[in-house]
């Protein structure tokens with residue numbers, strides 16, 4: 001062996017090598033592991049210190065979200081520039097064209113606000129249709145043309161126009177992946193999409209089935225976000241069907257349009273821009289379509305102006321989500337009991353300052369309440385004794401507002417869903433209005449008197465009341481008092497304010513699942529006002545002027561008073577129907593149940609009955625009985641019959657109390673056990689009918705609405721040729737009013753309407769046959 005070039009002998013080399021090998025074999029695992037570990041550490045270090053250019057594989061919406069400084073902050077001008085590409089963005093856009101299937105909560109969080117940054121952006125309406133026998137195709141083409149004309153769409157060169165010409169797309173031809181996994185890339189930069197659908201229904205296999213299957217699969221595909229179409233501005237569906245073959249929705253009328261609407265709601269993150277419309281192609285199809293088109297154009301113009309869908313609709317940027325299926329019943333809500341709060345405004349001191357001269361209040365309140373207008377002389381105010389003024393303190397130097405903004409009362413009422421108008425009026429959408437909008441039934445006033453709940457506005461010009469009834473679901477939230485001692489708002493301020501707020505709330509229901517386009521369009525015209533919300537409407541010193549404004553717009557009026565203000569009642573002008581609450585049949589029971597503030601409550605009550613009796617040939621008068629088991633039902637039928645004998649009302653409405661479950665109701669000794677079953681209400685009504693007959697009073701059971709536990713007895717005056725006529729001829733009422741004036745001499749019979757519908761008569765249940773009954777979870781209830 002020769003030494004190598006470095007002078008190391010081969011044997012030594014071999015020894016070293018074999019030693020190294022042996023060493024390697026012994027320690028190779030720890031060596032390898034440590035090396036790997038060090039490399040991994042190095043990689044992590046380098047990666048974390050590297051300057052990344054942003055999230056490259058996510059779409060722009062994600063970037064908007066990332067850049068938003070605060071979740072709730074309104075987008076500012078700088079955000080508006082986001083959608084237009086910057087140099088850096090170009091690269092991202094390229095990368096964005098990669099896989100379209102993107103997991104993540106992209107749109108949900110970006111929705112709404114993203115579109116509020118719409119300056120300079122265009123709107124592209126895509127009108128999808130399907131058609132087997134070509135009728136929908138034809139209709140869609142002309143629909144798109146009309147839409148283009150109404151929206152003033154640009155043809156391409158007119159770059160200043162917001163709306164691009166609508167594109168009509170046949171669902172039999174489009175690639176679903178292109179439009180219904182994520183929104184497609186648009187030809188023009190900065191374009192937002194609106195999807196419209198015109199869908200006929202078929203109970204045979206058609207393209208509709210593949211389309212619906214695709215929507216369903218997309219929604220359920222775990223690789224895709226559950227609302228991948230959320231980046232679109234909004235969508236709406238119109239369905240065609242045939243009522244001859246499929247008369248009702250339960251039988252399949254427009255069933256596939258309903259399905260498209262439902263799946264699109266899920267895929268778009270509930271961006272229903274306008275309610276589902278439905279039409280019978282042989283009947284009202286065209287009419288319904290143009291109605292839907294008008295509503296839709298309204299929304300699109302709103303989007304054009306504001307960049308969002310508007311209040312209540314997801315995507316509008318408004319925090320209020322309007323799609324909750326479950327709606328709190330008015331009487332099921334937790335209500336604050338302000339009476340128990342010593343800090344309650346205006347009542348903490350316990351001093352009720354009687355003010356003699358309402359004119360002085362007016363003068364004092366002019367600054368903030370009267371809007372500078374001259375007020376007509378208000379009605380006289382009540383005092384705590386029977387009609388006679390008592391010695392009273394001088395008017396307070398400063399007259400307060402009844403429900404000032406920022407007061408606990410204001411907060412409590414708005415929390416319960418009231419919109420406070422001015423300083424003492426309120427308006428609220430009742431649950432029946434919502435129910436009727438969704439085709440789930442109107443309240444008993446539809447069955448008895450023909451009032452559409454979706455065209456009914458529930459309001460009051462006085463949130464204050466002079467009773468504290470145990471069953472009142474407002475439970476002391478509202479202020480109480482025996483006299484008007486607050487600032488008086490002018491009637492036009494109240495009238496305009498309640499209408500505005502009512503319409504605003506109706507509009508918020510646009511995106512609610514199940515709202516019918518037809519009903520929604522009708523709801524934009526108030527036809528009736530129920531002055532029974534909370535408080536005592538005739539307490540308001542300008543109630544007559546206020547009623548004049550309602551009637552001037554042909555809005556009928558049902559006014560409910562608590563039989564505690566005889567002077568105001570005597571001065572009241574014509575209302576369409578005048579109610580007096582009859583909560584008990586005798587003094588003690590009335591004191592226990594109504595807890596009146598007036599010392600002479602029973603005398604006041606009696607005077608009101610006398611006024612009603614005297615009015616019975618000039619007004620449609622009604623006794624409203626609310627039955628509370630254990631309080632005013634047992635053995636009281638005879639007593640009520642005596643009261644009927646005194647007041648001789650045209651009608652007697654008997655209703656079971658609804659339990660509100662608040663601390664006030666329980667402290668008043670009220671529990672679920674006090675709520676009568678419908679059968680018990682029926683038994684009471686039968687007993688009352690007998691008691692009336694025994695007295696020779698000619699009344700009979702005319703109608704029922706079992707769904708709201710309400711039964712109507714009517715005077716034989718409203719029975720013609722053996723049939724009850726409880727409905728109202730509203731046109732005739734307004735005609736009489738216009739001819740004869742607000743205190744004119746005309747009788748209720750003169751505006752008596754058509755016969756009560758068969759389905760509403762005693763023994764038929766009274767549920768509106770146009771609608772579908774549902775249980776509390778929205779499941780259909782089969783007719784019994």
Ligand SMILES: Cc1cc2nc3c(=O)[nH]c(=O)nc-3n(C[C@H](O)[C@H](O)[C@H](O)COP(=O)(O)O)c2cc1C
Pocket residue numbers: 130131132133134135136137200201202203204240241242243245246252253254255281
């Ligand atoms: C075979 C057949 C099945 C149908 N099934 C339904 C149905 O389940 N529900 C419905 O409301 N209308 C149904 N229709 C009525 C169609 O929806 C209606 O005629 C529609 O206007 C057809 O539109 P098109 O001509 O664009 O295909 C059906 C019609 C046919 C011919």
Ligand code: SF4
Pocket residue numbers: 430431432433443444445452453454456457458530
């Ligand atoms: S009458 Fe009353 S319950 Fe019926 S819809 Fe009007 S406000 Fe609602």
